[in-house]
Amino acid sequence: MSSEATSFILDISPSMVKNDTVTKAIAYLEYTFLEKCKKQRKTDWISCYTANGHETSNSQGIPNVSNLCTFLAPISSDDVVSLLKEFQRQCNSIRDASEEQEDAESMVQCLLVASLDMREKFKKRKVLKQLMVFTDDLDGLNLADEEIDIFVGEIDSRIILIDCRDENDNNGTNGSGSAWLKLIKKLPGSVVYPINDLLFEITSPKPAIVKPVRVFSGELKLGAPCNKTDEDVIQIMEDPDCISIKVEGYPATKAVSSLNRKNVIKTPKTENTSAEFTYEPIKSVIEYEIKTRKEDKPGNDDANGDGAEVAASQDEDFVSITVSQNSITKAYRYGADYVVLPPSLQEQLTYETWPSLDIRGFLDKDSLPRYLLTSESIFIMPDTRLGSQADNVTFNVLVDVLLGQDKVAIARYVPKYYSEVQMCVLVPLLVLHEDGKTLIRAFVLNRLPFAEDERVADFPRLTKRKTTSGQPIPEKDEDLEKIDSIMSEFIDSMDTDDLPSVPADRYYEQIAQNSYSTTLRLPADKNIEKEKTELGESSDPLRIPSISVHRQQQVLLEWIHQKVVMGSDEFIMSDLPDQLREKITPYTSKTMDVSGLVKMLQIKKIEKASSRGKNEEIPVSVNAAPPLEELLARGKREDV
16 A cells, blocks of 8 residues: 555534534544554654644634644654644634634635645655535535646645535535535546545445455366376476466455454553553563472372372472573473483474465265365465466366366365465455456465364264153154244255355455555545445445444444543443344344244253353262271171
């Protein structure tokens, strides 16, 4: 992503402040600033201005224009808090001002000051320049048509205009007669968004766009023996009975991780920070120690004492000794012993491998069990660096043939040198290009489990059940048929086949359709959004967002807002967003009473052992052992 500079201009006129519309704009700014603070990009500058206010603070001395900060990159958490508090302070001053005070109109001057500051800062440097304006007065730009043309020549940035008017407000200008809209049309790349669309965008669970990183580069071979070494690649290329295609791999699906936590230490306030305390990361130092028995203390032979006392006594018999890291070595566990191999055998123990993708055979797609496809997947495509036109044509022909015959390929996959051999399936796939006409051919690689990875289990039956002794439980045939009927009806009531789903050729979208050169969270194009809705992306039952990741993000941002920004003593957690709750709520096409099914199957709720143990109090009674004479008397034989 290229360099980017954004100047945020907030209209703090009385209509924005007293109608409480400015809080929506500040909410979006808070989210945007915290996102930039998290990414810590050194080429993502921001500056903030307020227009139509009562304060003057800018480089040109223009009245009623306040510059809160000048191009920070990267932005820190202290900067975010200070900016938000300054926005709140100026808004409160407008709210507390008397009604007799004249309203200031300085939006045009603020645009010129922001554009001039950006031009002086970056000069001819290649940076994406943009002005993001929050206002509810689309008629407030007092410019004639000739002045708009002159104004366009003075501004070398695109404008992102945020319409903060109420949706029910019909008094504003919606046509092309507004000076704002005329200016937006003449500036390349400029757009207009309603404020509610921005708030919906930042609360929607959308996956992040990541840069593709090559994870595999090698040969896709068909007909070549797997025992050939890396030096025999030239012979394989010249083998008339072998097909070798240069390919590369990119992640298609990858498990998303939760928010990272690090060990930090709390330090007191310093001169450079305004916070009462700061957190600094610490370094971890690993020390190795062993326990050895004390030589001068005999063992504890008291076996009749209390268990805790015996354990404590045994711990006292050992002493911890710190050992050097040079004395530590790797050992294999073999039964109750440990085996340490010498370095010469350790090298022979490793199976020498090199990057390769060898097809072992083909299989009907319907014959592949779906439950085996549980791993992360990789896109396999022709190599864009070292590949030739012949590689591209051969690869496309192979994909088309497998699609035509409805087959998949079973292959041996080695991602890099000296890595483990994996067996995988190559599923042919067609992805629609962003132009809407061209189809891109690719394989989706998915790892298959080995025989040792599979777990065989015996699950209890719901019908034709048996007791623990193996005796069949008597059941009526009528009850079995009724159970099957009710269960079938229950499954049909939660059937999601009728929901719209994304077609196979549109499942993996092009990055150009999802991302733009800016890091700002902006709504997608209306045509693209409409197309996604028609494709059923929002209702596809197979596209479920990571609830834990979004929930952690929500809690973290809410805590920062309440405790740090607002300075609240209490923390009130908000509910889970409706969009996330709908995704994890069971889908039902019709309501159904399953109480009869539960009764017929004799299903009973069993309390967990952990909770039962907490509620029950087990009396502890220790009976004294009888004397030795009594024990001997009990075992005495009468005939002696």
